[in-house]
Amino acid sequence: MDTIRDEEKALHIVMFPWLAFGHMIPYLELAKLIAQKGHQVSYVSTPRNIQRLPKLPPNVAPLIKFVSLPLPKVDNLPENAEATTDIPYDVVPHLKNAFDKLEQPLTHFLQSSNADWILHDFVPFWLGSVAPQLGIKCVFFSIFTPPFMGFMGPGSVLLGNDPVRTKPEDFLVSPSWVPFKTTVAYRYFEIIKIMDILSDNNDSGFSDAYRFCSSIKNSEFILIRGCTEFEPEWFQVIQNIHNKLVLPAGQLLSTEFEGGDENNTWWWMKEWLDKKPNGTVVYVAFGSEAKPSQEEVNEIALGLEKSNLPFFWVLRVRRGPTDKVVLQLPEGFEERTKVRGVVCTEWAPQMKILSHVAVGGFLTHAGWTSVVEAVQHEKPLVLLTCLADQGINARMLEEKKMGYSVPRDERDGSFTSDMVAHSIRLVMVEEEGRIYRDNIKNMKDLFVNPERQDRYVTSLLDHLRIIP
Structure with missing residues (x-):
């Protein structure tokens, strides 16, 4: 001090x-x-x-x-x-x-x-x-x-x-x-x-x-x-x-104090991530506020399936106990993807997940704390905005080639599972998307x-x- x-x-x-x-x-x-x-x-x-x-x-x-x-x-x-x-x-x-x-x-x-x-x-x-x-x-x-x-x-x-x-x-x-x-x-x-x-x-x-x-x-x-x-x-x-x-x-x-009891939640997550090759897992999370619609959840799920990449999805199925709209996964999705995917509907330690070497990309709403944490751990961004200032954040990240937005209909914001799969693979795997992977690393010093x-x-x- x-x-x-x-x-x-x-x-x-x-x-x-x-x-x-x-x-x-x-x-x-x-x-x-x-x-x-x-x-x-x-x-x-x-x-x-x-x-x-x-x-x-x-x-x-x-x-x-x-x-x-x-x-x-x-x-x-x-x-x-x-x-x-x-x-x-x-x-x-x-x-x-x-x-x-x-x-x-x-x-x-x-x-x-x-x-x-x-x-x-x-x-x-x-x-x-x-x-x-x-x-x-x-x-x-x-x-x-x-x-x-x-x-x-x-x-x-x-x-x-x-x-x-x-x-x-x-x-x-x-x-x-x-x-x-x-x-x-x-x-x-x-x-x-x-x-x-x-x-x-x-x-x-x-x-x-x-x-x-x-x-x-x-x-x-x-x-x-x-x-x-x-x-x-x-x-x-x-x-x-x-x-x-x-x-x-x-x-x-974001800084975490590691004192006290370790959260048991992290141990099973770490065990799962440890079994995946480096840089292959797409982490999916939309912060503490953003909640996709049921139609959007369906397309995200099918897009993750079509990407053929491992995924770890933190899905908030409702905003508080009085939220009457409870999100559901497409029928059969979890069974079909259980070997290479996890859907977590409880709290998850985002900083720990992003820091894991198995994670190679982040599908996010462009909330700024999530962006900062991604840059901190050199994870390129796939952007899917939901609310408030996130659209403006996404434009800046696009300009600086730090993130790629899932293509959407300009009027209603709808998107397809094919677009989700394409965007994830572009940012994480394809040679065309290398600029996003490189720029996140290049920008790290400005953040960290x-x-x-x-x-x-x-x-x-x-x-x-x-x-x-």
């Missing part, structure tokens, strides 16, 4: 992520890096989420305090639902409604916290009026990638005050405020799925666009998960459109560089000290 110089004051930083594991985990990784520098962190979330977070390593545990705020009850939110992974997609607005009701208990905690700063996510738009009254300064810490932040545009566009974007088709092209040539844009089937989050007419009462803009407006500066060496032009776009200082947080690699990551955290802390 780094020590703070005598003339420097140890900071107390509060971290307040949105209730999704794709947000909570990067926040926790940054908390560890800040604590390693000798600063105190209060990590605020709900009781069940805190219990589900990875264990802290002993060297930082004394400086990271978990602050547990019970999630207020609201109508239409199931019992014990405290994260997006616990509920179907259409129930997420009710989770945001409950999250907004944390304003009072969070304020109560902040009043006695003696905190210097709060690093917060895009959802709590109300923090801008709460924290400054208590002498606490705000930083908007975005886990969304710089291309997504840049593509979405300035506040006037996000809030609909500028008629640049009035229909889904307006999101299919590079916007005017991006001064360089790029293919980064949504495809029709991707944007049509998420138009609801851009509208105020949702059950939470506030659009994600409004939350996003308010969080940026009320922050001293913007901190973004990303690397200026990897995407410098996008950092500049964000600074231009928001007229604020923008700092990189680094890619925030401890010195660069340390430099980003040091720069962040320097700014937190000097801003009055």
